[in-house]
Amino acid sequence: xxxxxxxxxxxxxxxxxxxxxxxxxxxxxxxxxxxxxxxxxxxxxxxxxxxxxxxxxxxxxxxxxxxxxxxxxxxxxxxxxxxxxxxxxxxxxxxxxxxxxxxxxxxxxxxxxxxxxxxxxxxxxxxxxxxxxxxxxxxxxxxxxxxxxxxxxxxxxxxxxxxxxxxxxxxxxxxxxxxxxxxxxxxxxxx
Numbered sequence: 001x002x003x004x005x006x007x008x009x010x011x012x013x014x015x016x017x018x019x020x021x022x023x024x025x026x027x028x029x030x031x032x033x034x035x036x037x038x039x040x041x042x043x044x045x046x047x048x049x050x051x052x053x054x055x056x057x058x059x060x061x062x063x064x065x066x067x068x069x070x071x072x073x074x075x076x077x078x079x080x081x082x083x084x085x086x087x088x089x090x091x092x093x094x095x096x097x098x099x100x101x102x103x104x105x106x107x108x109x110x111x112x113x114x115x116x117x118x119x120x121x122x123x124x125x126x127x128x129x130x131x132x133x134x135x136x137x138x139x140x141x142x143x144x145x146x147x148x149x150x151x152x153x154x155x156x157x158x159x160x161x162x163x164x165x166x167x168x169x170x171x172x173x174x175x176x177x178x179x180x181x182x183x184x185x186x187x188x189x190x191x
Contacts, residue, residue, distance in 0.1 A: 013187055017173070018180035024048045024066055024171040028186035036065075042103050043079060044069045047171065048185035049105075052140070052156055063105040064127075064138065066119075066163070066171065066185075073099040100165055102127075104138040119165045128160035128177070 012030055024047050031039060031046040040046075044067035052062040069079040078095040100119040117125060117134040125134045140156065157177035164172045175181045 011186075012184055014182065014184040016180040016182050017175045018177065019175055021172055021174040022183060022185075023188050024173060024183075025186050025188045026068060026169065026171060029068070030184065030186070033070075036067075040065070040103075040105055042067070042105075044101065044103070047100075048173070048183055050102075050161075050173070051182035051184075052160065061182075062138075062140065065103045065105055066173075067101045067103050067116075069096065069099050069101070071099075075099075098165075099169075100171060102134075102138065102163065119163060119171070121165050121169060122167050124162050124164035126159050126162040126176075128158050129156050130158040 026047060029045040029047060030049060033043060033045045036042050036044060036046050042065070046065045047068050048066040050064040050066070052064070073079065075097045078097045096116065096118050098118040098120045102117045102119060102125075104115040115138065117127075117137050119125065126132065127135050127138065127140055129135070129140065140160075157179070160177045161173055161175045161181045164174075166172065173181070173183060
């Protein structure tokens, strides 16, 4: 199921969306679960990569992945979300009870340590500088200040974007920001 069009017909698209809504296809993966473990030390297959204009401690923009734990995901069992710690070891950061989740790829120790947010069917979550549970969990809510106490995260809106998994299991990302949201994913294709 993963990468079924890579090299044959369709390549992933990387685009900045500004005040637009994008459907994230669930039939093609940017990275399979094995590739995700090797590259990002996280389980689950990657449907999309979101790049936010927020500098983390290393000077990189924040990256988030929309993760799919698979069609046969059993919420009663759940799936553990992992990340790579500074020692090179994998550390479990929590148990996900939903098929889809958002994973903070390159967050720093100063960020909040959940590093993932569950995406439940029928629910919408909003991410940005505004301090809500999801933004806080992914290390986005805290305002970074320079030595003169000026807010330097003005490129990230308070309500930058939202993600919703509808009742049919389709994922939609809606940008609400001034500066846009960079998303890398496969285009939606008719099957």
